[in-house]
Amino acid sequence: MAAVTGSVRIAPEVLATIVNLTAVGVPGVVAMGVVPGHGLFSWRHDTTRGVRLTVRQNTVSVELYVVVAQGINMVSAGTAIQDAITAAVRDMVGMEVKDVNIYIQNIE
Numbered sequence: 001m002a003a004v005t006g007s008v009r010i011a012p013e014v015l016a017t018i019v020n021l022t023a024v025g026v027p028g029v030v031a032m033g034v035v036p037g038h039g040l041f042s043w044r045h046d047t048t049r050g051v052r053l054t055v056r057q058n059t060v061s062v063e064l065y066v067v068v069a070q071g072i073n074m075v076s077a078g079t080a081i082q083d084a085i086t087a088a089v090r091d092m093v094g095m096e097v098k099d100v101n102i103y104i105q106n107i108e
Contacts, residue, residue: 010095012053015089015093016051016053017047018089018093019051019085020032020048020050021047022081022084022088023085025084026080026084027077027080028069028072029066029068029069029077030067030069030108031108032050032051032065032067033050033065033066033067033106034050034065034105035050035052035063035065050064050065050066051063051065055095058094058095059096059098060095060096060098061097061098061100062085062097062099062100064085064100064102065103066081066103066105067105067106068107069107074104077104078102086100
C-alpha cells in the first residue's frame with residue numbers, strides 16, 4: 001500500500017479551544033478572563049475566551065487570562081495550568097509549547 005501524502009493543519013481557534021477547555025478543568029480556575037484589547041463583547045467565542053496564541057512553525061506560545069477561586073494558592077494553580085496546557089497541546093496535536101504565561105485577573 002502506498003503512503004498517504006498531504007498535510008494536516010490545525011486552526012488557531014482549535015488550539016485556543018484546547019487551551020481554554022484544559023484551563024477551566026484545572027481545580028481553582030473559576031472562569032476565563034478577558035484578553036486585553038478584546039473587550040467584554042468581542043467576537044471571541046466562549047471556548048476561545050481568555051486565550052492569546054502565537055504559533056511559529058511547530059511551536060506554540062500561550063497567554064492565558066483567568067479568574068481563580070478565593071483562598072487557593074495562586075502560584076500552585078498557575079503552575080498546574082501551565083503543566084496541563086503543555087501536556088494537552090503536546091498530546092492532542094503534537095506541537096511543542098514554548099511558554100505558557102498565566103495572568104490572574106480576578107478572584108471569586
